[in-house]
Amino acid sequence: MSAGTIRIDGLTRRFGAHVAVKPFRLTLGPGGIIGLLGPNGSGKSTLLRMLLGLVPPDAGRAEVDGVALAGDGVAIRRRTSYLPGELHLYGELSGRAHLAWCLRGRAPAALARAHELAAAFELPLARRVRGYSHGMKRQLLLAAALAPDVRVRVLDEPTEGLDPTRRAQVLELLRADAARGTTLLVSSHHLGEVERATMRQLFLRQGELLDEESARDLYRRARESLRVTWDTAPARDVLERAVSGVPGAELYLAEGRATFFFRSGGGLAALRALLATTGLPEPRAIAYGELSLAEVYRALYGVEGV
Amino acid sequence: MGRLTSFLVLTLAYALVLEAMLVPAILFWPEFSANLDSIRAMARNVPILGQEMIGRIEDEGFPAYVLAQHFFKGANALGTAAAILFAAPAVAGEAHRGTLELLLARPYSRARILLERWGAGALAVTLPVLLTTLSIPPLAERVEELEPYAPYLACALHQALFLLALYSVTFLGSCLASNPNRLALVALFLAVLQFALYMVKTVTHASLFRLCDMEVLMGIAEGRWNVPVVLALAGTVVLALGASLLVFRRRCP
Numbered sequence: 001m002s003a004g005t006i007r008i009d010g011l012t013r014r015f016g017a018h019v020a021v022k023p024f025r026l027t028l029g030p031g032g033i034i035g036l037l038g039p040n041g042s043g044k045s046t047l048l049r050m051l052l053g054l055v056p057p058d059a060g061r062a063e064v065d066g067v068a069l070a071g072d073g074v075a076i077r078r079r080t081s082y083l084p085g086e087l088h089l090y091g092e093l094s095g096r097a098h099l100a101w102c103l104r105g106r107a108p109a110a111l112a113r114a115h116e117l118a119a120a121f122e123l124p125l126a127r128r129v130r131g132y133s134h135g136m137k138r139q140l141l142l143a144a145a146l147a148p149d150v151r152v153r154v155l156d157e158p159t160e161g162l163d164p165t166r167r168a169q170v171l172e173l174l175r176a177d178a179a180r181g182t183t184l185l186v187s188s189h190h191l192g193e194v195e196r197a198t199m200r201q202l203f204l205r206q207g208e209l210l211d212e213e214s215a216r217d218l219y220r221r222a223r224e225s226l227r228v229t230w231d232t233a234p235a236r237d238v239l240e241r242a243v244s245g246v247p248g249a250e251l252y253l254a255e256g257r258a259t260f261f262f263r264s265g266g267g268l269a270a271l272r273a274l275l276a277t278t279g280l281p282e283p284r285a286i287a288y289g290e291l292s293l294a295e296v297y298r299a300l301y302g303v304e305g306v
Numbered sequence: 307m308g309r310l311t312s313f314l315v316l317t318l319a320y321a322l323v324l325e326a327m328l329v330p331a332i333l334f335w336p337e338f339s340a341n342l343d344s345i346r347a348m349a350r351n352v353p354i355l356g357q358e359m360i361g362r363i364e365d366e367g368f369p370a371y372v373l374a375q376h377f378f379k380g381a382n383a384l385g386t387a388a389a390i391l392f393a394a395p396a397v398a399g400e401a402h403r404g405t406l407e408l409l410l411a412r413p414y415s416r417a418r419i420l421l422e423r424w425g426a427g428a429l430a431v432t433l434p435v436l437l438t439t440l441s442i443p444p445l446a447e448r449v450e451e452l453e454p455y456a457p458y459l460a461c462a463l464h465q466a467l468f469l470l471a472l473y474s475v476t477f478l479g480s481c482l483a484s485n486p487n488r489l490a491l492v493a494l495f496l497a498v499l500q501f502a503l504y505m506v507k508t509v510t511h512a513s514l515f516r517l518c519d520m521e522v523l524m525g526i527a528e529g530r531w532n533v534p535v536v537l538a539l540a541g542t543v544v545l546a547l548g549a550s551l552l553v554f555r556r557r558c559p
Contacts, residue, residue: 054410055558072555074415082411084559088404092312105413 003066004030004151004183010060011050013043020046023060024209026202029152029183033174035194036187038204044187045085047204048154051185052082065152065183078105083145085156085187087137091130095140098129102144114147117173121166134161139170146173153177155186159193171197226260226267228274229285233258242277246270256284313430320388321434324380328438331375332445335368362520368451372442372458373523377465381435382515385469386497388434392427393476394490397554398483407559420554424477424547431473432466457527464526464536468518471539472497474546481553 010023021043028034038044049055051062053073062069065079090098099114118125121139129137138161145155158174159167174184174197188194194201203210233256243249246266252259260270267288274280338345346360359378362370397420400406409419439462446453476493483489504513516522517535525532 049407049559052411054407056556072416074413077411078413084407084411086404086407088408090405090408102408102412 002030004181005063005065006051006152006183006185007063008047008051008060009062011047011057011062012059013046013050013055013057020207021050021057021204022207022209026209028185028200031178031181031183032199033178033184033186033197035198035201036185036204037189037194037201038187039189041206042204043207044204045156046207048082048085048156048185048187052077052080052154054082065150079150080152080154081145081148081150082153083141083155083158085160087134087141087161089129089132089137089140092128094128095123095125095132098140099125099144099147102141103147106148110148113149114143117143117146120169135163135166138162139166142170146177151181152183153185155184157187157189159188159190167193223289224262224267225287225289226262226270227257227285227287228260228271228283229257230281230283232256232281234280238277238280239274242274242280243270245273313426316392317430317434320384320430321438324376324384324434324438325441327380327384328376328441329445331380332372332442332449335371335449335451338371339367359520362524366524368446368449369453369457369527370520370524372446372453373461373527374520376439376442377461377518377523378520381465381469382518383501385431385435385465386472387494389431389469389473390476390490390493390497392430393473394480394483394493395486396423396427396477396480397557398480398486398489401484401559402486406557410557410559416555416557417551420481420551424474424550427477428470428473431469435466435469436462457529460526460529460531461523464523464531465518467536467539467543471542471546472514474543474550478546478550478553481550481557 006026006028008024008026008028010025011021012019012023013021036044036047046055050057051064051069053069053071053076056072057069064076067075067079069076090101093101095118096115099118100111103110103114115125118140121136121143123132123136123139123143129140132140138158142155142158145153145158155174159170162170171193174186178184178199186194186198233253236251236253239251239253239258243251243260246262246269248262249266249270250261252261260267262270271286271288274283342360342364346364349357349360359370359374363374395402397406400409410416412419436459439458440455442458443453443455476489479489479493480486500514503509504515504519510516517539522532522535
């Protein structure tokens, strides 16, 4: 396989009776940002950890940057960098010492680059990590993950917990990295962000990779969605009657919140129809498009807790 | 680095306490030997310690007294606690605080990560015993006893091997567990139980501390190594370390 690619062939992992990742075949890269999406428990983190040898697979094969996943995966970890999704750090270390610890075993230039990134994030490296906020911890680990000169990076929730400015800064760094030919496999919960930053999106649901058609469909639905929230939800039949003139509208109703998805546009027409319908109470909030993956999943699949 | 410093501080503290127990024990020797009759009378009610140990000290004098004080009392009690407290958090501690994933994600093989951890703890557990033993001959001179280094160092090696076996078994437990505090408590309870068994004449043979008691140590000091015991201890170390490598290889963050 060529450098910078990720090839997955039937990787499977069970935890007891639960199948965390079901087998599928996939080739990613070389180069670009690939978004891995799915609700909590969909198998994203397990898949990423399997690729790096952090979780031993029960079956299947994988190749990363031309190296087969074998043994404990050290050959792959030497050629990749990784940002864990969970933020557990050594609080007693200073930020500077923590970066040095994370990058032990890498080329010396990686530590210098990590210091540059930390400076760009305005991280107080002299301070102990236990005094860092959630976002600062994320940025510290990001600096360590983006610093090594590798062809493949695996980043689990790189922007989770960051403020909008930092989030934009991180996405810009990822784009620049991808422009240099690096393959970035990035898990995220945010469709909008993934749409802006990634060239390809993969959707996992209950350990299963949705086929490309389903993924595109889910993505399109999220963009063409309309969510209207009332303090007390109107009856389903009243809402269905109100949008009956809009073709292809699907209604999902829960807890005072109505979410409409459309086959091909129609969001604005539905909104007009709803507002024109007499007898409906005043909505508390209206959102069009840009639904988070959590909301799309909640509406489409009844999956909670994304 | 903060973690390395705290590790070194713990090791140094363990060595200093061992030495702090050894120095007054040796300086107390003249008074002890002068009052041996009274001590023997007092010790009659403590079966194992009272009869075997005092009898040994009466027969062998200062060397038996030092072996009892430094190895049987000092290193067996303090060293066992140190072995458990150094081993228990080695892997389980990382899992407990959630940092195991960061540790495993570095570009090192799991075998290397594990052996580094095991090796650091093994040195921390055994080196203080060996180093403090070096102070026995100079201290002995203060109480007008001329003692060679070799027999004591041989006993220290055996003691270190005994502690290394306890450390390695607890280390294997750490590779399997996710709560270092619970593991340490269970291991300490078992160690105390073993020590209690040693004191009871009818079940003393079932105690692990029989593998490193006065009988064994005096034999080593006289040049008679108990080969089966040494092989058993070395075998335990090798097996526990091998099992740790196997378990750690499959360990998930």
